[in-house]
Amino acid sequence: MALTRCIILACLVVFVLLLQGNVHADTNIASAGWAEVEITPPLGIALGGRGGNYTLASHVIDPLHAQVLYLKDGKGTGFVLVSMDLIGLPHSLSDQLRQSLVHELGVNWNLVLLNFSHTHSGPNMLRELMAGVGPAPEVEVHYFEFLREKVLSAARVAKKNLVPVSKVEIFEGHSHVAINRRGRNKQGNISILPNPRGPIDDKLWIMRISPVGNRPEALVFSYACHPVIVYGYAFAAISADFPGIARKIIREKNAKIGHVQFVQGLAGNVRPRAVADLEQMTFRGASPEKLTQAGTDLANDVLAALTNKCDVLKLDFAGASDRPFMARGNPPSREVYEKMKADEKNPNTRSVGEFWLKRYDSGEGFAKGEAWPVGLVRLDQNHFIAYLAGEPVVEWRGKITDWLAPRKIVTFGYSQEASTYLPTEELLAEGGYEVLESNRARMSSPAPFASGIHESMRQSFLRQLAFIEAPVE
Structure with a gap:
């Protein structure tokens, strides 16, 4: 009997130890939650992406949405990615929203990332960035309040929906939905014209989050291309443009995917190839059919990439952010x-x-430069997000990935807050809209950027990387 009791007691001890080990292991499992909310503004609001505030929304082709993805690594460190069907946010609203997300979710400021699809068929959000536009009307003020509360409500739902995940995977693919838009006109000057030989970023970056069990998956995909098809045929309409079509088709074609987010890349000088007339070398012919074509092509490219070899992440979040000084030259x-x-x-x-x-x-003179928001987010020891505010051109991706090599880098543009275009130094001498004309209506300064911006950006990202990878004592 005594021997039997000893054996039973020993088995109980082993069982308890195993149970404790399982509980400990469970606490080191990553988790994820997500949510989507509609953010369509009221009709009559001024539309963005038009250089002024004189086109008022008359109808809705398809609704605008915001998506929130909330990830936590095995140590409990959280990362929040918010995608919005908007042209951007001004600095004031961006800071308010990010601060509120920090409070609601208890995450680090450097691990809250806002990204904007930059649809040109959404509300004007950039009045405080523009020169000579006057104060915001009541409809804009109310929409800003509405938007903030909607995104926060989605974040609360995402937090409530946190579930353990079995794996987080990164896929890469390619797409040629975009075409470079810095072509030369008959006078030989750079203009907004198709340039089939110009650079695009054909890289597709996809993150798939698979929860434990048979729960639906979440999919985040990033590509660089200006969403400007709808306003080419329905100037006063509200629409998410081709990213909205792509999200819809991905969900329809893959029943396992319950949540889809689009993240805009470095799209400052690229447009949809579907509206490029390469015989006449101009952009024209925007139509509902071209919109569907671009969205469908992008969705199919994303789904095809999911058959490629992937990297499985062991989430280990860390973040840094900076505002390097970007010098400007002489005003017009x-x-x-x-x-x-x-x-x-x-x-x-x-x-x-x-x-x-x-x-x-x-x-009084003119501003000599500006502090440009940029940041770095570590997903795991070898995978990083490098993000930039405003409208960076595609050429920045090669520079940033070289500076941060050999780590695997994905680059997001249109992040955190809106600003003007960000050309590379090689483009400054060429001129064109992204270098010259785009600055003339901006409140910050009408002057183009000056040499030295590459080094400012390089040093900033290297400082951020050193901060993230510094040993913690």
Whole structure:
């Protein structure tokens, strides 16, 4: 009997130890939660991506959405990725929203990442960035409040829905939905025209999150291309453009996927190939059919990439952020704005001209540069997200991946907050919209960037990498 009791007691001890080991193991399992919410604005709101605030939304082709993905690694460190069908957010609203997400979810400031699809068929969000546009009307003020609360509600749902995940995988593929838009006109000058020989970023980056059990999967995919098809045929319509079509088709074609997020890449100088007329070398022919074509092609490329070999992540989150100084050169001559002020057809052009002429006449001078938001997020020991605010051109990806080699890097543009275009130094001498004209209506400075921006950006990312990889004592 005594021997039997000893054996039973020993078995119980072993069972308890095994149970404790399983509980300990469970606490080191990553978890994920996600949610989606509609953020369509009311009709009558001014639309963005048009250089002014004079086109009011008249109808909705398809609704706008925000998606929230909340991931926690085995140590309990959280990372939040928010995708929005918007042209961008101003600095003030971005900071408010990120701070609220930090409070709601208890995550580090450097691990909250906002990304914008940059649809040109959504509400104007950038009034405070633009020169000569006047104060925000009541409908915009209310929409900002509505948007903030909607995203926070989705974040709360994502947190509530946290479940253990069996694996997080990274896939890579390729897509040629985009085409470079820095072509030369008949005078030999860079203009917004198709350039089939110009660079694009054909890389597709896909993260698939598979929960434990038979729960639906989540899919995040990133590609670089301006969503500007809808406003080519329905100028006053609201639409998520081709990213919305792609998300819908991915869900329809893969029943295992319950949540889909699009993340915009470095799309500053690329447009959809579907609206490029390569015979006449111009962009035209936007239509519902071209919209469906671009969205379908992108969705099919994403689904095809899921058959490729993947990397399985062991999540280990860490983040850093910075605002390196990006120097600007000399502003345009006074004559440029005198000509704009005299424009009888475009009230926005006249307002911008009047705004900057006051600065010229006052003798106050112009800003010498700006602090550009950038950041780095470690997903695991070898996989990183490098993100930039504003509208970076595709050429930045090669530079950033070289600076951070041999780590595997995905680059996101249109992140955290809106700003102007960010060309590389090689493009400065060429001129064109991304270098010159795009700055003329911006509140920060009408001057183009100057040499030295590469080194500012390189040093910033290397500082961030050193911070993330510094040993913790």
